[in-house]
Amino acid sequence: MVNGIERPLDLLNSAKGKEILVQLKTGKQFVGTLLAFDIHINVVLDNAKEVENGEQTRSYGLTFLRGDTIIFISPSAAAKA
Amino acid sequence: MVNGIERPLDLLNSAKGKEILVQLKTGKQFVGTLLAFDIHINVVLDNAKEVENGEQTRSYGLTFLRGDTIIFISPSAAAKA
Amino acid sequence: MVNGIERPLDLLNSAKGKEILVQLKTGKQFVGTLLAFDIHINVVLDNAKEVENGEQTRSYGLTFLRGDTIIFISPSAAAKA
Amino acid sequence: MVNGIERPLDLLNSAKGKEILVQLKTGKQFVGTLLAFDIHINVVLDNAKEVENGEQTRSYGLTFLRGDTIIFISPSAAAKA
Amino acid sequence: MVNGIERPLDLLNSAKGKEILVQLKTGKQFVGTLLAFDIHINVVLDNAKEVENGEQTRSYGLTFLRGDTIIFISPSAAAKA
Amino acid sequence: MVNGIERPLDLLNSAKGKEILVQLKTGKQFVGTLLAFDIHINVVLDNAKEVENGEQTRSYGLTFLRGDTIIFISPSAAAKA
Amino acid sequence: MVNGIERPLDLLNSAKGKEILVQLKTGKQFVGTLLAFDIHINVVLDNAKEVENGEQTRSYGLTFLRGDTIIFISPSAAAKA
Numbered sequence: 001m002v003n004g005i006e007r008p009l010d011l012l013n014s015a016k017g018k019e020i021l022v023q024l025k026t027g028k029q030f031v032g033t034l035l036a037f038d039i040h041i042n043v044v045l046d047n048a049k050e051v052e053n054g055e056q057t058r059s060y061g062l063t064f065l066r067g068d069t070i071i072f073i074s075p076s077a078a079a080k081a
Numbered sequence: 082m083v084n085g086i087e088r089p090l091d092l093l094n095s096a097k098g099k100e101i102l103v104q105l106k107t108g109k110q111f112v113g114t115l116l117a118f119d120i121h122i123n124v125v126l127d128n129a130k131e132v133e134n135g136e137q138t139r140s141y142g143l144t145f146l147r148g149d150t151i152i153f154i155s156p157s158a159a160a161k162a
Numbered sequence: 163m164v165n166g167i168e169r170p171l172d173l174l175n176s177a178k179g180k181e182i183l184v185q186l187k188t189g190k191q192f193v194g195t196l197l198a199f200d201i202h203i204n205v206v207l208d209n210a211k212e213v214e215n216g217e218q219t220r221s222y223g224l225t226f227l228r229g230d231t232i233i234f235i236s237p238s239a240a241a242k243a
Numbered sequence: 244m245v246n247g248i249e250r251p252l253d254l255l256n257s258a259k260g261k262e263i264l265v266q267l268k269t270g271k272q273f274v275g276t277l278l279a280f281d282i283h284i285n286v287v288l289d290n291a292k293e294v295e296n297g298e299q300t301r302s303y304g305l306t307f308l309r310g311d312t313i314i315f316i317s318p319s320a321a322a323k324a
Numbered sequence: 325m326v327n328g329i330e331r332p333l334d335l336l337n338s339a340k341g342k343e344i345l346v347q348l349k350t351g352k353q354f355v356g357t358l359l360a361f362d363i364h365i366n367v368v369l370d371n372a373k374e375v376e377n378g379e380q381t382r383s384y385g386l387t388f389l390r391g392d393t394i395i396f397i398s399p400s401a402a403a404k405a
Numbered sequence: 406m407v408n409g410i411e412r413p414l415d416l417l418n419s420a421k422g423k424e425i426l427v428q429l430k431t432g433k434q435f436v437g438t439l440l441a442f443d444i445h446i447n448v449v450l451d452n453a454k455e456v457e458n459g460e461q462t463r464s465y466g467l468t469f470l471r472g473d474t475i476i477f478i479s480p481s482a483a484a485k486a
Numbered sequence: 487m488v489n490g491i492e493r494p495l496d497l498l499n500s501a502k503g504k505e506i507l508v509q510l511k512t513g514k515q516f517v518g519t520l521l522a523f524d525i526h527i528n529v530v531l532d533n534a535k536e537v538e539n540g541e542q543t544r545s546y547g548l549t550f551l552r553g554d555t556i557i558f559i560s561p562s563a564a565a566k567a
Binding site: 429431435440441442443447448449453463464465466467468469470471473474 | 491492493494495496497498507511527553554556557558559560561562563
């Protein structure tokens with residue numbers, strides 16, 4: 001068992017308060033601090049920044065991301081974005 | 082804890098009566114004052130304005146936005162739009 | 163509080179009998195008098211007219227619009243369409 | 244109140260046995276006599292004809308149309324198709 | 325017969341054991357004998373044949389078609405396909 | 406009645422342990438031995454092979470296919486793929 | 487082992503702790519160690535790597551993949567990716 005992850009949402013729960021990377025279906029990525037999520041994978045990021053081709057292109061501050069536009073979420077990749 | 086946000090909808094609740102920026106799947110953005118939302122992320126904006134490439138292109142006044150067309154919502158980014 | 167709108171559907175309820183503008187995912191818009199709606203945002207317009215690039219291109223009379231094709235609905239913008 | 248339409252499906256109910264025009268997401272239209280519908284907006288047309296650019300291009304007779312492919316339905320526009 | 329159809333699925337029920345034409349969202353059509361269907365409009369055809377531009381391009385025998393890929397189903401049009 | 410198929414899933418049930426052909430929305434096809442399926446039409450194939458233009462292009466072994474990406478499933482066509 | 491698979495999710499259950507290959511609708515693939523999944527086919531991979539054209543292009547570490555973006559999952563193909 002890695003990090004006590006038994007269900008997919010356990011990963012998101014353990015990432016609360018930490019930087020995550022969110023890949024959207026539009027092709028863009030967001031990085032920010034995960035504040036909250038729900039079962040639809042709606043998430044709220046603090047200090048959200050849009051990333052394109054590895055460069056941060058715009059800051060959005062507190063941002064609500066609708067779950068159905070998300071492809072994947074990676075906590076550990078945020079540091080490299 | 083930032084601003085008491087424990088669930089994603091808490092951010093929308095705290096943004097009621099304030100300017101928000103809404104990114105649609107069509108590529109367009111709206112800014113306006115958030116009056117109401119529901120669990121489908123349907124929202125009603127007052128004084129809604131369509132934004133393209135950072136310029137306000139059209140005013141719609143009171144507007145109902147259907148939740149399934151929304152990618153993200155940012156209260157703090159509205160001031161910059 | 164603007165116009166007593168606490169939930170998104172309150173805006174549609176207050177617009178019954180009035181002209182509204184409906185933006186479809188196809189890119190087209192409809193204007194017409196809102197007669198009825200439901201929780202799926204299916205709407206019925208009377209005297210419905212299709213609008214493209216600001217010009218009314220075709221009249222459909224009484225028309226049922228399926229909710230999942232709708233991006234936004236603006237009562238106040240109908241007068242300008 | 245127009246024609247006693249309080250809910251969107253009331254329009255479809257009042258159109259039973261009459262000619263309707265159905266706009267599909269594919270861009271094509273059907274005209275035919277509405278025989279039946281359900282809450283998914285699945286409809287059955289009798290004497291269904293496909294219409295492209297205002298011309299009837301093919302006859303399908305009795306036809307079941309799946310609701311999730313429908314954009315709008317207009318009873319009054321069928322006569323002009 | 326037309327008068328026996330009160331709900332959309334009645335048409336499919338009356339077509340069991342008969343040839344039907346199925347239009348898919350991909351643009352292709354299937355013809356075959358309708359053996360079974362369910363409320364999702366999943367259907368099973370016997371002696372299924374793919375049709376493109378009015379020509380039968382491939383035989384699939386017994387085939388399960390997933391309902392969410394179907395645009396329309398016409399029993400009477402199958403003979404002409 | 407052909408093969409005792411009264412409901413669409415009866416065909417899949419009768420195909421367990423046999424070769425089937427699965428057409429995906431992406432345009433690709435899979436052939437393999439059907440081991441399991443559920444009401445979402447999620448399927449598990451053993452000895453799964455991807456097929457493009459009638460040629461087997463890659464082997465995947467045991468494979469889980471998500472139901473919402475499937476257009477049709479044909480047991481009898483697998484032999485010809 | 488093949489014989490233990492009666493339902494589609496049994497394959498995912500048997501693959502826990504093993505390398506799997508995940509094909510996304512975007513065309514990209516991920517390989518990684520399956521830590522968790524749920525009925526929506528949301529999955530968590532450890533040591534996730536993005537694969538394009540057979541080459542590993544980026545490492546994401548612990549990653550949550552949203553189920554509705556997944557086409558297929560193959561445990562045995564991961565070794566070859």
